[in-house]
Amino acid sequence: MKRNGSRGCVTRKTRFGSRERDWLKGDAQRGCVCLYGASEPQPPASGPQTSTSTQPDLKLVLCSTKTTAEELCAQREVQGLYLQLHGDLIREHLSKVPDAIECEHLPTQVGYDDELQSEKPVNADQQERTLLKGVFSVRKGKTQLHKWAERQVILCGTSLIVASVKDSLTGKMHILPLVGGKVEEVKRRQHCLMFSSAGPQAQTYYVNFDTLTDYQRWHRQASKVVSQTISLVDLSCYSLEEVPEYLFYCQDVTHLNLRHNFMSLDGPGGLINFSR
Known part of the structure; x- marks a missing residue:
């Protein structure tokens, strides 16, 4: 019953007591679930404020294998539920999951209505987790003939994508395959990396990052890509509902791991777009 690495969510409403123990002992088909998300009004701080604040609540609810989602919703006065199986990734509203969930950790029969909706729990930003993106100063080629210019730079899958800041996906895009290529520190310029593709027709881009943190993140991620022997993209366990659009520009992808997504x-x- 940890959330965000904190024990602050374990309150008197989520601790096991004699009532919960008696319930569990009464029948092997009985259990408990934690429901998170309903808010209870909190008293205002001292002072002239007139409004009340709300604080998210986590509550232990008694149930059995015959308890339906509708009955759980009624206990919390909410219109729908999201589901997390045994600490796994959070799923969408229950209209997207089967009627019967064969899992010893939750009720095996979960009823639902296709029209049920509720606010989705906030996951980590999917875009941040699946790609690196930013506007940086960029120079193409190894010679001094090319000038530095602001460009949108994306590191997604197996490629470095350089595009116009204004046009982004609709304008001209330069796509640099990185598998088997090189990423190197440019010592004569602070927070600068050189990205090079492999092969006799290799292209090179210099990217000047704004901060040391950005520089380190991009260096670390690009180093993993260039060291690969196959064009593998691992997007497993990211709770994705669709493939990142930029991944479709990586023409050299041969292995794509989408395990444990939705x-x-x-x-x-x-999934119907994989032919692209």
Whole structure:
């Protein structure tokens, strides 16, 4: 019952007591679940304020293998539920999961209504986790003939993508395959990296980062890509509902791991688009 690495969520409402123990002992089909997300009003701080604040609540709820989602919702006065199986990734609302969930850690029969909706728990930003993106000063080629200019730079999958800041995906894009290439520190310029593709037609881009933190993040991620022997992209366990759009520009991807995600079939990033 930890959330965000903190024990602050374990309150008197989530601790096991004699009532919970008696309930569990009464029948092997009985259990408990923690429901998070309903807010309870908190008294205002001392002073002239008139409004009340709300604080997220985590509550232990008694249930059995025959308890439906509708009954759980009624206890918390909410319209729908999201599901997290045994500490796994958070799933969408229950209209996207099967009627029966065969899992010893939660009720095996979960009823739902296709129209149920509720606020989705906030996961880590998917874009931050699956790609690096920013506007930096960029120079193409190893000679001094090319000038430095601000460009949008994306590191996604197996490629470095350089595009116009204004046009982004709609304008001209330069795509640099990195597998088997090089990423090197440029010592004569602070926080600068040189990215080079492999092969006789190798291209090179210099990217000047604003901070040491940005420099280190990009260096670390790019180093993993260039050291690969195959064009593998591992997006497992990211709780993705669609493939990142920039990944479709990586033409050399041969191995794509999408294990433990919640991919839809349709939509711009759905499974039906893999032929791209």
